[in-house]
Amino acid sequence: MLKTEKRRDQRSAASQMTRGPSDYSDDNRLIDVSDLFKIMGDPSRMRMIMALLEQEYCVHELAELIETSQSAVSHQLRIMRQARLVRYRRDGKHSYYSLQDDHVRQLVQLALDHVNELYAI
Numbered sequence: 001m002l003k004t005e006k007r008r009d010q011r012s013a014a015s016q017m018t019r020g021p022s023d024y025s026d027d028n029r030l031i032d033v034s035d036l037f038k039i040m041g042d043p044s045r046m047r048m049i050m051a052l053l054e055q056e057y058c059v060h061e062l063a064e065l066i067e068t069s070q071s072a073v074s075h076q077l078r079i080m081r082q083a084r085l086v087r088y089r090r091d092g093k094h095s096y097y098s099l100q101d102d103h104v105r106q107l108v109q110l111a112l113d114h115v116n117e118l119y120a121i
Contacts, residue, residue, distance in 0.1 A: 039083045040107070044068065045076050049099070049108055052086060056098035 039045065047066045051057060059077065063070045077097055080086045085104050088095045099105055 036083060036085075039079060039085065040111075042076070044072070045080060048073065048076060048080070049085065049104070052097060052099050053105060053108060056089075056096045058094040058096050062097070 040049070044066065048062055051062060051065050057065065059070050059073050062077075063073045066073070077086060077088075081088065084100050086097050087100050088097045090096075
C-alpha cells in the first residue's frame with residue numbers, strides 16, 4: 001500500500017471516530033497528533049529527548065551518552081527536527097540540539113508522571 005493510500009485510509013478512519021464536545025474540524029490534525037506520538041514512541045528517540053530535557057548536546061555527545069553511533073543519532077535527530085520536537089544551532093563545525101520548546105518538555109513530563117502513577121498502583 002502506498003503511503004498516500006495509507007494516509008487516506010487513516011483519515012477516513014479518523015473521520016469516523018466519535019467526536020466529543022469540541023468538534024475536530026480537520027481530521028489531518030488527528031493524524032498529525034498520532035504521528036507525533038509515533039515519533040516520540042521510539043525508545044532511542046526518547047533517550048535523546050530525556051537527555052535534551054537537561055541541556056543541549058551536539059551529535060557526538062548524544063551518541064556517547066546513549067551509546068550508539070553518530071550516524072544513528074543524526075538520523076533520529078533529523079526525524080525529530082522534521083517533527084519540530086528538537087531544534088539546532090550551529091557553532092563552527094558543530095550543531096547543538098535542544099528541545100524545540102516548552103510544549104515538548106510538558107508532553108514528556110506528563111507522560112513520565114502518568115507512567116510513574118502506574119508504577120505506584
